[in-house]
Amino acid sequence: MARSSSQRDDWFALYRQMLLIRRFEEKSAEMYALAKIGGFLHLYIGQEAVAVGCIDAVEEQDYIIAAYREHGHCLARGSDPKAVMAELFGKVTGLCKGKGGSMHLFDVPRNFMGGYAIVGGHLPLATGLAFAVKYQRRPQVVLCFFGEGAVPSGQAHEAFNLAALWSLPVIFICENNRYAMGTPLEREMALYKGVTERAQAHGIEASRVNGMDVLAVRAHIREIVETVRQTPKPFFIEAMTYRFMGHSMADPAHGHYRTREEVEEARKHDPLLLLKQQILDQALGTEADFKAIEREIGQIVNDAIAFADASPFPAASELYDDVYAEPTSS
Amino acid sequence: MIGTYREALNQAMREEMRRDSRVFLIGEEVGYYQGAFKVSKGFVEEFGPQRVVDTPITEAGFTGLAIGAAMAGLRPIVELMTFNFGILAMDQIVNNAAKIRYMSGGQLAIPIVIRGPGSAAHQLAAQHSQSLEAWFCHVPGLKVIAPATPRDAKGLLISAIRDPNPVIFIEAQLLYPTKGDIPEGEWTIPIGQAEVKRVGRDVTILAYSKMLLLALEAADVLAQDGIEAEVVDPRTLRPLDTKTIIASVSKTGRVVIVEEGWPFAGLGAQLAESIYTHAFDALDGPIVRVTGADVPMPYSRPLEDLAIPDRDRIITAVKQVLS
Numbered sequence A: 001m002a003r004s005s006s007q008r009d010d011w012f013a014l015y016r017q018m019l020l021i022r023r024f025e026e027k028s029a030e031m032y033a034l035a036k037i038g039g040f041l042h043l044y045i046g047q048e049a050v051a052v053g054c055i056d057a058v059e060e061q062d063y064i065i066a067a068y069r070e071h072g073h074c075l076a077r078g079s080d081p082k083a084v085m086a087e088l089f090g091k092v093t094g095l096c097k098g099k100g101g102s103m104h105l106f107d108v109p110r111n112f113m114g115g116y117a118i119v120g121g122h123l124p125l126a127t128g129l130a131f132a133v134k135y136q137r138r139p140q141v142v143l144c145f146f147g148e149g150a151v152p153s154g155q156a157h158e159a160f161n162l163a164a165l166w167s168l169p170v171i172f173i174c175e176n177n178r179y180a181m182g183t184p185l186e187r188e189m190a191l192y193k194g195v196t197e198r199a200q201a202h203g204i205e206a207s208r209v210n211g212m213d214v215l216a217v218r219a220h221i222r223e224i225v226e227t228v229r230q231t232p233k234p235f236f237i238e239a240m241t242y243r244f245m246g247h248s249m250a251d252p253a254h255g256h257y258r259t260r261e262e263v264e265e266a267r268k269h270d271p272l273l274l275l276k277q278q279i280l281d282q283a284l285g286t287e288a289d290f291k292a293i294e295r296e297i298g299q300i301v302n303d304a305i306a307f308a309d310a311s312p313f314p315a316a317s318e319l320y321d322d323v324y325a326e327p328t329s330s
Numbered sequence B: 001m002i003g004t005y006r007e008a009l010n011q012a013m014r015e016e017m018r019r020d021s022r023v024f025l026i027g028e029e030v031g032y033y034q035g036a037f038k039v040s041k042g043f044v045e046e047f048g049p050q051r052v053v054d055t056p057i058t059e060a061g062f063t064g065l066a067i068g069a070a071m072a073g074l075r076p077i078v079e080l081m082t083f084n085f086g087i088l089a090m091d092q093i094v095n096n097a098a099k100i101r102y103m104s105g106g107q108l109a110i111p112i113v114i115r116g117p118g119s120a121a122h123q124l125a126a127q128h129s130q131s132l133e134a135w136f137c138h139v140p141g142l143k144v145i146a147p148a149t150p151r152d153a154k155g156l157l158i159s160a161i162r163d164p165n166p167v168i169f170i171e172a173q174l175l176y177p178t179k180g181d182i183p184e185g186e187w188t189i190p191i192g193q194a195e196v197k198r199v200g201r202d203v204t205i206l207a208y209s210k211m212l213l214l215a216l217e218a219a220d221v222l223a224q225d226g227i228e229a230e231v232v233d234p235r236t237l238r239p240l241d242t243k244t245i246i247a248s249v250s251k252t253g254r255v256v257i258v259e260e261g262w263p264f265a266g267l268g269a270q271l272a273e274s275i276y277t278h279a280f281d282a283l284d285g286p287i288v289r290v291t292g293a294d295v296p297m298p299y300s301r302p303l304e305d306l307a308i309p310d311r312d313r314i315i316t317a318v319k320q321v322l323s
């Protein structure tokens, strides 16, 4: 009984995290339409199981770094939804005081080391976080998330080689959602069926996981994290996933590069539906439980919107702050 | 002590690495080869390969790695074999090192030094002879230093290593063997401080890095004609010490700016703008620039000589502003 109630709490915690991301982003899309959010907005809807499963498998001291589709990773890390939404609104109460925006979320107290918008450019940074960890003999690991579109880039391969060459504790998590903007996998890379083999070519152990199944993702990453923590070395995971929405708000949900049918088919494998089914199958919860969670999450998201809306924009005096750090005597 | 520019750099890094275990050196051939230009001579023997890290030929990769390490609390010194190859690391320098503090709303600092030789040596041709300081100076979030003497090289490199920001530290291949005084022990020069290298009343010559030595030679020749040039070395190119520059211009009223880089959108254009903005009334005539030729560097020696400023061109420019 004790075991199954802790399993229940655990599975619902995962569900709650994924639902938070889903509802947070649906609301973000609405706010974008209302011009409360500007710039580029890349939604993670459909891919939630990857961030939630992976980040649940690591400890607070571990580093997370991601690309520009990173609201999910940041929320899964436990960042305050209010501060994240305020950042999307460009408000001074945002995670980065409104200076980063959707693509550049940083929450350093949580070791969330940023979202980056140059495809491939943050893989060397991840390798550097891992270098520092090893240099100082700290028991941390680095999770580095990126899209499959980054894999053909030169910077990615430089990072893979350095990580392998120096046995650095970085886990590269390639979220293969089958598209880089409008370019499908098979037009992105030669040997597109062998994304993992590209990492293996550098001497990195690599494996594939169903990125729609949060339990499978977490179990897989847990095992790898344990290994890496004991013996620092890189790993490469290809998480097979799919984005249900357009590349960004500028791109309609299915676009010209994929069919409505394809998107609908993929939606049948919605990670939220899958986990819900797993919970129901194991009789760990009822429809009433899910309704209650919906209400709870709805409230959190509404509070985040209200907070972001009520918050002030940064003062003009903020413009020149944070360009340089002040020297301290050290 | 008297020593070379190369020794001054070696001392600065060695002293800082002894003082602070977070400081490490990373780049191509910095370890067992002793540095492509022997700047890190003896380092791998003293500090070991964990702190003197030889890399594969992957400028974007290892510069990015160093930036990541700085985010996690280390203080990397990246040696670029030359700044020409630093172009491959431009994405990391401009899009990451210079931006992360601002994008994160001040949550992170990037204490990193990226150093190596810039500018021409002898007949290295178009891909190995570039003066790219204006590229870096353009970017808020970076500091840029280009010292000319062993004394300045040591004092400024130590300050750069201790600075909590990304610092681009541009040396010059032809300066490595040049000799001068190297203060021993704790010796720092604040970043952002120009120095009057020669006092004069008739004209201000602004010159940095290798061009400073030419400017001083030109000033000696001009003195024989009774022209007293004041030679000012900004030393730090960003942030620029406009105060010292303006003080000199206010005294002389005439300015020659010398740089080895290309003229169009070059650093001298910025120096001139700073002077026109802050000291227009002090000027007795237009500023004259002496720059590298607006061409890729030719290999052939006579052509190369034409493409790089020399002493006589500086003298001619001074006479022009005085006429």
Ligand SMILES: Cc1ncc(C[n+]2csc(CCOP(=O)(O)OP(=O)(O)O)c2C)c(N)n1
Pocket: A069, A117, A118, A119, A120, A146, A147, A148, A149, A150, A177, A179, A180, A181, A247
């Ligand atoms: C170096 C670089 N080139 C081009 C772009 C424009 N761009 C932004 S996202 C993107 C597609 C990336 O696809 P992928 O890595 O698979 O990530 P996903 O959007 O699928 O999450 C492109 C081409 C960029 N941001 N950076």
Ligand SMILES: [Mg+2]
Pocket: A147, A148, A149, A175, A176, A177, A178, A179, A180, A181
């Ligand atoms: Mg993709």
